[in-house]
Amino acid sequence: MSEQIRNPSHSPVVAPGYTFRTVTEKISSIVLKGTPRGWYVGFAICFLLAMMLLVAVTYLFIAGVGIWGINVPVAWAFAITNFVWWIGIGHAGTLISAILLLLRQTWRTSINRFAEAMTLFAVACAALFPILHLGRPYFAYWLIPYPSAMGVWPNFRSPLVWDFFAVTTYGLVSLMFWYVGLIPDLGTLRDRAHNTWAKMAYGLLAMGWRGSAYHWQRYHKSYFLLAALATPLVVSVHTIVSFDFAVAILPGWHSTIFPPYFVAGAIFSGFAMVLTITIPLRAFYHLEDFVTVRHLNAMAKVMLVSGLVVAYGYMTEIFLSWYSGNTFEEFLTQNRVFGPYAALFWVLLLCNVVIPQALWLRRVRTNALLLFIISVLINVGMWVERLVIVVGSLSRDYLPSAWGMFAPTAWDWATFIGTLGLFFALMFLFIRLLPMISMAEMRELVQETQPHATAEAAAKPE
Amino acid sequence: MAQIFHRSTNTLSRVTIFGAVFIVAGILGAVGIFVRSPYVTREGVPVVQPVPFSHKHHVNDDGIDCRYCHTSVEVSSFAGMPPTETCMNCHSQLFTTSPVLVPVFASARTDMPIQWNRVNQLPDFVYFDHSIHVNKGVGCTTCHGQVDQMPLMMRAASLQMTWCLDCHRDPAKYVRPLDQVFSMTWQPPADQLEAGKKLVTEYHIESKTNCSTCHR
Numbered sequence: 001m002s003e004q005i006r007n008p009s010h011s012p013v014v015a016p017g018y019t020f021r022t023v024t025e026k027i028s029s030i031v032l033k034g035t036p037r038g039w040y041v042g043f044a045i046c047f048l049l050a051m052m053l054l055v056a057v058t059y060l061f062i063a064g065v066g067i068w069g070i071n072v073p074v075a076w077a078f079a080i081t082n083f084v085w086w087i088g089i090g091h092a093g094t095l096i097s098a099i100l101l102l103l104r105q106t107w108r109t110s111i112n113r114f115a116e117a118m119t120l121f122a123v124a125c126a127a128l129f130p131i132l133h134l135g136r137p138y139f140a141y142w143l144i145p146y147p148s149a150m151g152v153w154p155n156f157r158s159p160l161v162w163d164f165f166a167v168t169t170y171g172l173v174s175l176m177f178w179y180v181g182l183i184p185d186l187g188t189l190r191d192r193a194h195n196t197w198a199k200m201a202y203g204l205l206a207m208g209w210r211g212s213a214y215h216w217q218r219y220h221k222s223y224f225l226l227a228a229l230a231t232p233l234v235v236s237v238h239t240i241v242s243f244d245f246a247v248a249i250l251p252g253w254h255s256t257i258f259p260p261y262f263v264a265g266a267i268f269s270g271f272a273m274v275l276t277i278t279i280p281l282r283a284f285y286h287l288e289d290f291v292t293v294r295h296l297n298a299m300a301k302v303m304l305v306s307g308l309v310v311a312y313g314y315m316t317e318i319f320l321s322w323y324s325g326n327t328f329e330e331f332l333t334q335n336r337v338f339g340p341y342a343a344l345f346w347v348l349l350l351c352n353v354v355i356p357q358a359l360w361l362r363r364v365r366t367n368a369l370l371l372f373i374i375s376v377l378i379n380v381g382m383w384v385e386r387l388v389i390v391v392g393s394l395s396r397d398y399l400p401s402a403w404g405m406f407a408p409t410a411w412d413w414a415t416f417i418g419t420l421g422l423f424f425a426l427m428f429l430f431i432r433l434l435p436m437i438s439m440a441e442m443r444e445l446v447q448e449t450q451p452h453a454t455a456e457a458a459a460k461p462e
Numbered sequence: 463m464a465q466i467f468h469r470s471t472n473t474l475s476r477v478t479i480f481g482a483v484f485i486v487a488g489i490l491g492a493v494g495i496f497v498r499s500p501y502v503t504r505e506g507v508p509v510v511q512p513v514p515f516s517h518k519h520h521v522n523d524d525g526i527d528c529r530y531c532h533t534s535v536e537v538s539s540f541a542g543m544p545p546t547e548t549c550m551n552c553h554s555q556l557f558t559t560s561p562v563l564v565p566v567f568a569s570a571r572t573d574m575p576i577q578w579n580r581v582n583q584l585p586d587f588v589y590f591d592h593s594i595h596v597n598k599g600v601g602c603t604t605c606h607g608q609v610d611q612m613p614l615m616m617r618a619a620s621l622q623m624t625w626c627l628d629c630h631r632d633p634a635k636y637v638r639p640l641d642q643v644f645s646m647t648w649q650p651p652a653d654q655l656e657a658g659k660k661l662v663t664e665y666h667i668e669s670k671t672n673c674s675t676c677h678r
Contacts, residue, residue: 147494148624149497149498149620149622149623149624150622150623150624151622151623151624151625151626151627151628152623152627190466196466199466200466200467203466203467207475208472208475
């Protein structure tokens, strides 16, 4: 342990002593061998919360958006905050799976699968909110440009339409990337399963994977192509989400810093969520050999850097509100820091800027418990940040006579917490039904990092 | 290890994957055709009325002008439905024993209007004004079709928004001289586009496509 604290970046990405067989055995047994009691407890709690979402959404569809605390002037509040927060969380998955793959970072291998699953589920949660927020949600399909009998197209100059394209593309590419990556593992599960139904299910999903050289060659080609396709999405999706604000003329929204600042925030909160999920998962399933301290250290570093970019964004906003000489911009900052929502601002500053500075210390980066606490706090901070941006600017814009306060209702909270339940319920199902770490890639990694061990194991008749 | 699937699964899966594309495209296409079909738009579907009133007979055989019955078409948003008295102007003398006219006589006697079934109905969120169209050179037949050939009244157009916008985006395709608005026999000349363009300038027709033009 003390060695690892000295420099975890040099420690191996897989603990020594693993062979092809043991890697596959360890990961596939989580799926194929029984369900631990803890899984049932966790899933039940999350499932109940997801059912609360169902109730909240059903009542929303019956009664309309008036059940939320929104009203003029704060017509956007929790729904848009949650949308930006969830979609931001997804970004870490894409960054880990696509950019780190192209950069050949070996430490991505053991975390990319569930980071991608996290992306998918986060995008699903995010995509709910713009639809729920519509006054007439049954017309959501009007966002799709199709030859309608109305003879009109969506307004292509509206960032909300760009949002639709960005999120749809993101969801589809993430799904394809995740699925293509799963195919060899689905083949492995098909071959290892004993239950006929499991064999059939994994067999159908594996799409006839036989592991031939042709298969591997095509698999690698398509996987890298999809990675290249997903790479620009890491930057583009949250850029477009930020346009929802930046294109508007509200003080605090109308700013050119928004795209990079939002992308950094997305990666920041995304890595925080990856850590929030990884740390309990690796402890519960004893995966410390695959998700090592080196992984935690690397993710903490990414979090620190993206957190500093976010802090720079805050500084720029405050500086420019003074430097612009614009009364309304100056007032915005004053209002943010000392106004009625000032408490939220100080919370976000504490969670997103002050506390992450602890990550400069290697001792903190390698301590799973501390890292877990910090990552949860960053998640809270990033959610609060979006709320400050959305509600703070809307509640007090140009004319004092048009000001108004926002207070969330129980339904606001039920919807938000409900999506947390949905997200984690889906994560629970995922870790139970699919290999949460890529077996195929882990075997490659073992081959690359411990050629002797695998050669010896291969020579030994078993 | 035993095979899980039969050999035919290979073919089946290929057909499923490639077929899915065509099935999805086919379903979307069918929906697109369905919403434009007369089943939905009621275009060209005669509407049953309490009295089988024939526009063909009254307009074509008798030569009655549209405005004899639809009196307010030039001054109001609503073209106007004739009161039973208008019918009785002639039918107090004509076909007084005809069984099909019994509801008309009953209406005249009891002073209760005949309940006609609406043929051309726009949704309530659409603001439409007959007078502006008639006064700017949009003929009756442009929207209502050859009413003089309809034994029973029917919609001649889908009344879908794309149909409204077709003219609103380029009125020159359809406008006619003002003295031809109520003509049943006017046909667009060979140079309709050029003649229409001139009329658009002459009548100061603004092709309005703002949302709030119709959705006020």
